Structures are given as structure tokens and as C-alpha cells.
Amino acid sequence: MEGELVDLQKRILELKKKRNALIIAHNYQLLEIQKVADFVGDSLQLAVKSSEAKGYDLVVFCGVKFMAEMAAVLSPEIPVYIPAPEALCPLASFVTADKVQAMKQEHPGAPVVVYVNTTAETKSSCDIVCTSSTAVEIVESLGVDKVLFGPDKNLAEYVRRQTGIEIVDIEPKGHCYVHRMFDVAQIALLKEEYPDAVVLAHPECHPEVQDVADYVISTGKMAKIVEKSTSKTFIIATEVGLVEQLQDKHPDKIILPAYDGAICIQMKKNSLEKVAEVLEDLPERNLVTVPAHMVGHIRETIERMYQALGRPSIARTAN
Numbered sequence: 001m002e003g004e005l006v007d008l009q010k011r012i013l014e015l016k017k018k019r020n021a022l023i024i025a026h027n028y029q030l031l032e033i034q035k036v037a038d039f040v041g042d043s044l045q046l047a048v049k050s051s052e053a054k055g056y057d058l059v060v061f062c063g064v065k066f067m068a069e070m071a072a073v074l075s076p077e078i079p080v081y082i083p084a085p086e087a088l089c090p091l092a093s094f095v096t097a098d099k100v101q102a103m104k105q106e107h108p109g110a111p112v113v114v115y116v117n118t119t120a121e122t123k124s125s126c127d128i129v130c131t132s133s134t135a136v137e138i139v140e141s142l143g144v145d146k147v148l149f150g151p152d153k154n155l156a157e158y159v160r161r162q163t164g165i166e167i168v169d170i171e172p173k174g175h176c177y178v179h180r181m182f183d184v185a186q187i188a189l190l191k192e193e194y195p196d197a198v199v200l201a202h203p204e205c206h207p208e209v210q211d212v213a214d215y216v217i218s219t220g221k222m223a224k225i226v227e228k229s230t231s232k233t234f235i236i237a238t239e240v241g242l243v244e245q246l247q248d249k250h251p252d253k254i255i256l257p258a259y260d261g262a263i264c265i266q267m268k269k270n271s272l273e274k275v276a277e278v279l280e281d282l283p284e285r286n287l288v289t290v291p292a293h294m295v296g297h298i299r300e301t302i303e304r305m306y307q308a309l310g311r312p313s314i315a316r317t318a319n
């Protein structure tokens with residue numbers, strides 16, 4: 001089995017070179033996929049990387065579909081393929097474009113901020129997008145008293161607490177089923193065993209879990225903290241793909257999942273076999289496209305996020 005995986009990885013690396021492909025993977029991908037990727041990161045890091053894909057002939061995006069759609073928008077001249085087109089994020093389905101329109105009518109004048117975990121159609125109806133690492137900064141940058149926000153109610157609560165701004169949930173039930181698996185009791189048990197452990201939780205976790213964490217942050221920032229910290233033990237409340245990545249990178253540290261069943265089935269629909277298949281055949285069904293009439297507006301909403309963060313314009317990094 002081990003040998004077969006290694007052979008497949010070698011085959012992928014050969015095909016990657018032959019196709020002049022950029023492989024990017026989210027932190028929640030299987031570790032064996034992360035190891036063949038040119039770049040691994042959180043959704044903001046992957047969005048930035050996608051906008052810098054110039055020079056490659058194609059991008060293979062190992063993640064869920066909304067992420068690959070962002071890459072297709074940010075890298076319009078380079079075809080973007082996803083190994084598993086059926087990998088859809090259930091959180092994204094909580095907020096539709098129609099729901100956003102209805103909320104806009106109920107709250108005239110309030111800007112709509114949507115989390116990147118939304119479909120292209122939903123993004124095309126919002127004012128600005130944010131990621132988990134940028135949500136607080138983006139909402140504050142708007143300089144308003146009230147914001148419509150979705151689809152994740154726990155991230156909304158985190159922003160509400162951090163900013164004091166009125167955050168209206170576009171869908172009060174919106175949640176990620178993976179981050180909902182963590183609870184305070186599990187973390188308390190681990191802390192009994194590892195009292196010095198630093199607890200890192202994603203803002204999609206329940207507010208009570210956020211309350212017992214030392215840091216509430218994105219997966220990209222979790223990776224940085226583990227790398228830089230002098231602490232030796234960490235309890236990680238996010239999908240286990242990141243835990244496996246960090247343990248692999250830092251064998252001298254103890255990286256504990258807050259719950260080892262926290263697996264995103266959708267993220268795991270990608271596999272090495274599917275990555276190889278995409279690179280071999282470039283199947284039409286794996287090509288990610290965003291309807292042309294949505295692309296311009298989505299680019300603007302991402303551009304606004306970049307501007308609010310003081311990052312270079314997409315216009316300078318893409319095209």
C-alpha cells in the first residue's frame with residue numbers, strides 16, 4: 001500500500017512537470033495529497049496563490065468546489081481543474097443568492113459580507129467577501145453600525161464579539177458540521193492530561209469552544225503559531241488534515257486533535273488517484289468554470305477584500 005502510494009505520487013510529479021501544472025491543496029486535504037502539492041494553505045493563502053498562477057498551463061485545485069471557483073475567477077486565463085467536482089461544502093449551501101436579496105430588502109443599506117465558503121452565485125450577490133482570518137478586519141473596514149453576514153453563525157458570533165458591530169446572520173442556522181463536533185468537555189479532558197498544551201480553535205467552532213481556546217484563528221495562522229511557538233504541545237480544534245500536516249512537519253512537538261473524528265468528508269473526496277486522473281486526461285467534467293456574468297462582480301468583491309487588507313490589487317497579480 002505504502003509502495004503504491006509512493007508510485008502514484010511519483011507519477012503525479014512527472015505529470016505535473018509534463019503538463020506545467022500548479023497543484024494547490026487546502027490544509028484539510030489528505031496528507032498524501034499535500035505532499036505532492038506545490039503549495040498548501042488556508043483559503044486566503046490559496047486565493048492569493050491562485051492569483052499568482054501566471055506561467056503555468058493549468059491549476060489542479062485540491063479542495064472543495066467553492067475554493068476552486070475562486071481560483072477560476074482569480075486566474076481567468078489558466079484552466080482550473082478539481083480532482084473531485086462532487087466535493088461541495090455543506091456550509092456554503094446555507095446561504096443562497098435569493099436569501100441574500102431577501103435580507104437586503106429587510107435591512108436596506110446594510111452591507112453584505114459573505115464568508116468565502118459560499119457558491120459563486122451567492123458571492124455575486126454580496127458586497128465583499130472575507131475569510132476566517134480576515135472577517136474581523138473586513139467588517140471593521142466598512143465603518144458601519146450594521147452588517148449582514150453569512151453563512152457561518154459561529155464566525156458571525158466571533159466577529160460580533162470582536163467588533164461590537166451589529167452582525168445580522170443571513171441564515172441563523174448556518175454552520176460547519178465538522179467544527180460543530182468539538183466540545184468543551186473533550187478539550188478539558190485533554191488539558192487534564194496535557195496541562196501545558198496550547199489550545200488553537202477555528203472560529204467556526206461553537207463560541208463555548210472559542211472561549212476555552214488560547215487562540216481563535218484560521219488554519220494558516222495555526223500553522224504559523226505551531227512553527228514559531230516555543231510550546232511543545234498543541235490541541236487543535238479544526239479538521240484533522242491540519243493536525244496530520246503539523247505533526248508531520250514538527251515531529252519534535254505533540255499535535256493533538258481536539259477530536260480525532262473531525263473529518264470533512266467533502267474535502268476527502270479528492271484522492272491521489274483522482275489527481276493523477278485529472279493530470280492524465282484533463283476531463284471536461286473536472287474543469288471548473290464560473291458563469292461569465294458573475295465573474296466581474298466576484299472579482300470586485302475579492303478586490304475589495306484585498307484593498308481592505310492593504311494587499312496588492314488582483315489586477316496586478318492576475319491576468
Ligand code: SF4
Nearest residue numbers: 089090091176178264
Ligand atoms: S470543513 Fe466545514 S467549512 Fe470546511 S469544507 Fe468541510 S464542511 Fe465546508
